[in-house]
Amino acid sequence: MTENTPRPVDPLDPFTFVLHGSSGDLSRRKILPALAHLAAEGHFRPESRIILAQRQAATPGQALAQEDAFLAEIGDESARKSLSALQPHLGTAALALGEPDAQASLDRAVAGKPEPVVHYAALPASRFIDLMALINGPRDPARLRVVLEKPLGYSGKDSRRIEDVVAQHLDECQVYRIDHYLGKQAVQNLVALRLGNLIFEPLLNREHVAQVQITIAEDLGVEDRAASYEQSGALRDMVQSHMLQLVATLAMDPPISLDADALRDEKLKVLRALKVPRVGARDSDVVIGQYVAGHMNGRPVPGYQQEDGVPPRSLTESFVALKTEVNNWRWAGVPFLLRTGKRMPMRLAEIVVQFREVPLQLFTPLGGQWTGNRLVVSLQPEDSLQLHLLAKVPGQRDCLQPVALNLDFSDAWRIPVRDAYERLLGDILRGRLSLFLRRDEVAAQWAFVDQLRDELQERAARPLAYPAGSYGPPESTSLAFRAGGAWSESLKLAGE
Amino acid sequence: MTENTPRPVDPLDPFTFVLHGSSGDLSRRKILPALAHLAAEGHFRPESRIILAQRQAATPGQALAQEDAFLAEIGDESARKSLSALQPHLGTAALALGEPDAQASLDRAVAGKPEPVVHYAALPASRFIDLMALINGPRDPARLRVVLEKPLGYSGKDSRRIEDVVAQHLDECQVYRIDHYLGKQAVQNLVALRLGNLIFEPLLNREHVAQVQITIAEDLGVEDRAASYEQSGALRDMVQSHMLQLVATLAMDPPISLDADALRDEKLKVLRALKVPRVGARDSDVVIGQYVAGHMNGRPVPGYQQEDGVPPRSLTESFVALKTEVNNWRWAGVPFLLRTGKRMPMRLAEIVVQFREVPLQLFTPLGGQWTGNRLVVSLQPEDSLQLHLLAKVPGQRDCLQPVALNLDFSDAWRIPVRDAYERLLGDILRGRLSLFLRRDEVAAQWAFVDQLRDELQERAARPLAYPAGSYGPPESTSLAFRAGGAWSESLKLAGE
Numbered sequence: 006m007t008e009n010t011p012r013p014v015d016p017l018d019p020f021t022f023v024l025h026g027s028s029g030d031l032s033r034r035k036i037l038p039a040l041a042h043l044a045a046e047g048h049f050r051p052e053s054r055i056i057l058a059q060r061q062a063a064t065p066g067q068a069l070a071q072e073d074a075f076l077a078e079i080g081d082e083s084a085r086k087s088l089s090a091l092q093p094h095l096g097t098a099a100l101a102l103g104e105p106d107a108q109a110s111l112d113r114a115v116a117g118k119p120e121p122v123v124h125y126a127a128l129p130a131s132r133f134i135d136l137m138a139l140i141n142g143p144r145d146p147a148r149l150r151v152v153l154e155k156p157l158g159y160s161g162k163d164s165r166r167i168e169d170v171v172a173q174h175l176d177e178c179q180v181y182r183i184d185h186y187l188g189k190q191a192v193q194n195l196v197a198l199r200l201g202n203l204i205f206e207p208l209l210n211r212e213h214v215a216q217v218q219i220t221i222a223e224d225l226g227v228e229d230r231a232a233s234y235e236q237s238g239a240l241r242d243m244v245q246s247h248m249l250q251l252v253a254t255l256a257m258d259p260p261i262s263l264d265a266d267a268l269r270d271e272k273l274k275v276l277r278a279l280k281v282p283r284v285g286a287r288d289s290d291v292v293i294g295q296y297v298a299g300h301m302n303g304r305p306v307p308g309y310q311q312e313d314g315v316p317p318r319s320l321t322e323s324f325v326a327l328k329t330e331v332n333n334w335r336w337a338g339v340p341f342l343l344r345t346g347k348r349m350p351m352r353l354a355e356i357v358v359q360f361r362e363v364p365l366q367l368f369t370p371l372g373g374q375w376t377g378n379r380l381v382v383s384l385q386p387e388d389s390l391q392l393h394l395l396a397k398v399p400g401q402r403d404c405l406q407p408v409a410l411n412l413d414f415s416d417a418w419r420i421p422v423r424d425a426y427e428r429l430l431g432d433i434l435r436g437r438l439s440l441f442l443r444r445d446e447v448a449a450q451w452a453f454v455d456q457l458r459d460e461l462q463e464r465a466a467r468p469l470a471y472p473a474g475s476y477g478p479p480e481s482t483s484l485a486f487r488a489g490g491a492w493s494e495s496l497k498l499a500g501e
Numbered sequence: 502m503t504e505n506t507p508r509p510v511d512p513l514d515p516f517t518f519v520l521h522g523s524s525g526d527l528s529r530r531k532i533l534p535a536l537a538h539l540a541a542e543g544h545f546r547p548e549s550r551i552i553l554a555q556r557q558a559a560t561p562g563q564a565l566a567q568e569d570a571f572l573a574e575i576g577d578e579s580a581r582k583s584l585s586a587l588q589p590h591l592g593t594a595a596l597a598l599g600e601p602d603a604q605a606s607l608d609r610a611v612a613g614k615p616e617p618v619v620h621y622a623a624l625p626a627s628r629f630i631d632l633m634a635l636i637n638g639p640r641d642p643a644r645l646r647v648v649l650e651k652p653l654g655y656s657g658k659d660s661r662r663i664e665d666v667v668a669q670h671l672d673e674c675q676v677y678r679i680d681h682y683l684g685k686q687a688v689q690n691l692v693a694l695r696l697g698n699l700i701f702e703p704l705l706n707r708e709h710v711a712q713v714q715i716t717i718a719e720d721l722g723v724e725d726r727a728a729s730y731e732q733s734g735a736l737r738d739m740v741q742s743h744m745l746q747l748v749a750t751l752a753m754d755p756p757i758s759l760d761a762d763a764l765r766d767e768k769l770k771v772l773r774a775l776k777v778p779r780v781g782a783r784d785s786d787v788v789i790g791q792y793v794a795g796h797m798n799g800r801p802v803p804g805y806q807q808e809d810g811v812p813p814r815s816l817t818e819s820f821v822a823l824k825t826e827v828n829n830w831r832w833a834g835v836p837f838l839l840r841t842g843k844r845m846p847m848r849l850a851e852i853v854v855q856f857r858e859v860p861l862q863l864f865t866p867l868g869g870q871w872t873g874n875r876l877v878v879s880l881q882p883e884d885s886l887q888l889h890l891l892a893k894v895p896g897q898r899d900c901l902q903p904v905a906l907n908l909d910f911s912d913a914w915r916i917p918v919r920d921a922y923e924r925l926l927g928d929i930l931r932g933r934l935s936l937f938l939r940r941d942e943v944a945a946q947w948a949f950v951d952q953l954r955d956e957l958q959e960r961a962a963r964p965l966a967y968p969a970g971s972y973g974p975p976e977s978t979s980l981a982f983r984a985g986g987a988w989s990e991s992l993k994l995a996g997e
Contacts, residue, residue: 193893194892194893197864197892197893198891198892201891202859203873204890207704207708213700213703259861360700363697365755367755368697368759377699395693395694395698396908397693399919400919400924401511401544408908412890412892412906423895
């Protein structure tokens with residue numbers, strides 16, 4: 006492994022960062038800690054300002070104390086240590102979006118402060134339009150940027166309505182649409198491995214790949230998010246952005262550069278080439294599910310419909326498994342299996358590229374089945390990459406056994422792998438758009454999800470029950486089987 | 502990594518093993534320890550016999566005591582522990598090859614013992630013909646086998662003379678020609694990785710490989726081997742078998758099976774396709790060298806011509822570097838750089854497959870030069886495989902740095918990686934020929950070396966001086982440079 010040398014910090018030019026919705030969960034859990042780490046690492050010049058905008062007025066001291074208490078509660082001691090580094094940059098603003106004095110409050114808050122002014126909308130999509138009404142700045146990304154958190158609405162139509170308003174106020178190059186999965190080390194390394202190395206690109210195509218699986222499994226249930234989850238469900242919550250972006254990142258052709266538009270042009274081509282899964286009573290390419298009472302780690306847990314805030318006969322899916330294909334020259338015919346759900350046995354996010362079997366296997370398997378070669382990109386619980394091979398067991402016989410070559414990022418460089426938001430905020434403040442979604446990408450993602458939802462509705466598909474603590478309805482297993490394989494956890498049980 | 506489970510031992514059918522030259526260095530250092538380990542692991546049935554044949558008579562007890570003393574001297578405690586397991590199988594025979602009573606002694610020694618009878622010729626090639634005169638057994642590999650140690654003569658003509666005699670007494674399928682490099686775990690795993698996995702085979706060709714380097718570096722000088730080394734030199738000692746076999750193993754096409762002839766047919770095709778290096782005053786494809794006085798680990802050491810037993814104006818090469826090519830559809834134009842020498846800075850044997858650069862590098866190198874992707878098969882000092890990649894350094898910037906994915910065999914299975922001879926003896930006793938050389942392979946290897954030697958002679962090439970403790974004459978560096986690269990140790994210095 007490479008010896009780690011301390012890297013010089015490249016401080017950001019001065020900026021004003023307005024955090025809208027600064028008392029919300031996302032701000033407290035992710036954005037403020039990421040800002041604190043950046044400040045503590047010396048990325049901010051003294052004149053840079055961070056303004057916490059929220060409905061209730063608070064002093065910077067109060068806001069910091071609240072954040073510190075919150076971090077103590079969730080046990081983020083590392084962020085607590087960095088928090089004081091924010092103090093010299095911090096201001097607050099009482100700002101009630103949609104109220105008549107909002108404009109004046111906001112103007113006052115940013116008056117005379119350094120540019121660019123970055124508005125970070127850590128808000129529900131329903132408030133984006135109210136925020137946009139206040140954005141009257143120049144159409145110049147060097148002076149004004151806006152960051153939008155997902156979900157951008159709950160359908161393509163809804164998203165279009167918001168985006169049309171955004172476009173009235175801003176040029177596309179001023180808009181940073183976040184999908185924080187793109188800030189994860191493993192996802193960035195997937196791009197780096199593909200494009201920085203010779204050996205992967207010749208293998209990532211229909212000739213050598215049997216199947217791609219993407220799983221985002223949550224062990225949690227709906228928790229206190231019932232109200233918003235009832236509006237989305239697994240398909241809109243997870244598939245619409247995170248999962249389709251992972252497909253696009255894995256499947257895209259090499260771009261002509263790493264510039265934002267070059268990269269996003271390639272991803273867009275993949276998103277537009279996605280085949281909408283066929284919905285049917287039998288041999289359906291999509292399975293939706295809803296968890297019923299079950300067990301997690303031996304402890305009984307309630308079903309979805311028994312959770313606080315969920316209506317008793319809810320038809321919201323808490324699980325979806327689907328098969329799609331990337332209908333282009335490179336990937337046609339290769340199943341892309343996507344699966345996500347709540348109350349699955351573990352918290353896990355991974356991309357598994359399952360390569361084809363060798364055309365002729367000359368060696369003898371030593372117990373168990375062959376599992377073939379796999380490239381596994383793990384995003385959760387840890388960022389890592391693994392290459393699963395078969396190698397010869399030492400000794401007298403010519404038997405092969407699975408081994409994994411590991412690339413663990415924190416190990417490799419002995420520097421902590423920080424949360425995705427730290428990287429993404431750094432990019433926003435530097436004006437780098439590559440890790441953010443373009444409007445046409447979001448639209449293509451919605452087109453896929455909307456069409457699939459229409460199909461489901463037309464066929465009156467209802468979520469199938471699965472016990473909490475399981476891998477979803479058994480129909481999900483059949484779906485993988487029909488696509489020529491098994492979900493990766495069963496390969497692990499058999500082969501490793 | 503895979504959990505290790507103890508593997509059941511598959512005992513060998515009864516046999517009689519006659520070790521000719523049992524008091525020689527090879528027998529004492531390698532063969533007797535390997536037999537002892539096999540016995541201690543339970544591979545031998547009680548009725549199996551091991552007969553130590555040597556000129557001076559000794560009892561089995563004396564022979565064991567001598568071996569124990571030798572192992573203590575060289576510090577092989579592991580073999581000493583196993584040694585007593587040989588005792589129940591052991592016999593001795595006083596046998597003076599070439600003497601009139603040799604036949605009677607040998608017949609007496611094996612009379613009534615179990616078949617197959619395996620004659621292991623741990624002898625100088627000059628004695629092979631004397632041994633062959635005594636072999637009058639059936640032309641049936643189930644009843645009689647003969648093991649020949651390299652060198653099989655000192656030229657193609659010499660080898661042919663011996664082989665003609667061998668062929669008068671034995672069928673090809675009874676002859677086990679040893680190149681112990683083929684018994685090494687890393688070499689066997691090279692075959693396993695290539696043929697047991699999908700992902701390497703599509704990359705191992707002229708489209709993706711820039712260069713192949715094979716280095717066998719010895720830190721030792723000629724030691725007490727001057728007499729035999731003067732007859733061979735680096736070209737015949739190392740290139741003729743070990744290095745050309747490594748080329749063949751790496752470059753061969755996938756065989757139709759792992760059976761001996763299927764495998765050897767493919768290797769033979771490579772050996773016959775080798776381009777003989779061009780010898781010239783300038784831009785020569787071959788560099789020969791001879792070490793002069795220098796330093797090893799800070800200690801002064803004498804030059805080759807000052808070593809005991811070396812004539813003062815010797816022209817024997819102790820170093821050779823050459824560029825060849827495998828002139829077939831798969832490899833044409835890819836330089837295969839071979840290099841071996843004595844008194845180099847370290848003991849090292851490795852195959853380095855240097856892949857081409859990516860066609861378009863989108864990332865920024867972080868210091869140092871790009872080194873591209875490399876597959877490194879290490880045979881010495883440890884058996885291991887490494888895949889060298891570039892991966893993204895965590896943090897704010899899109900920089901790549903080299904990382905190595907490691908497959909360390911003893912680590913992977915938590916079982917000791919034993920010496921190559923243990924595996925090879927097991928194969929001989931099981932009647933498996935795959936890891937042994939066929940006569941036509943040896944002939945093709947000699948054809949390459951003889952032609953090269955003829956060229957060198959014709960051009961009156963003399964070895965260039967290099968100081969002990971260096972990587973050879975500077976002309977070796979130019980040779981690698983003209984082939985489009987640098988020797989692997991300089992990549993390591995720059996990139997890792």
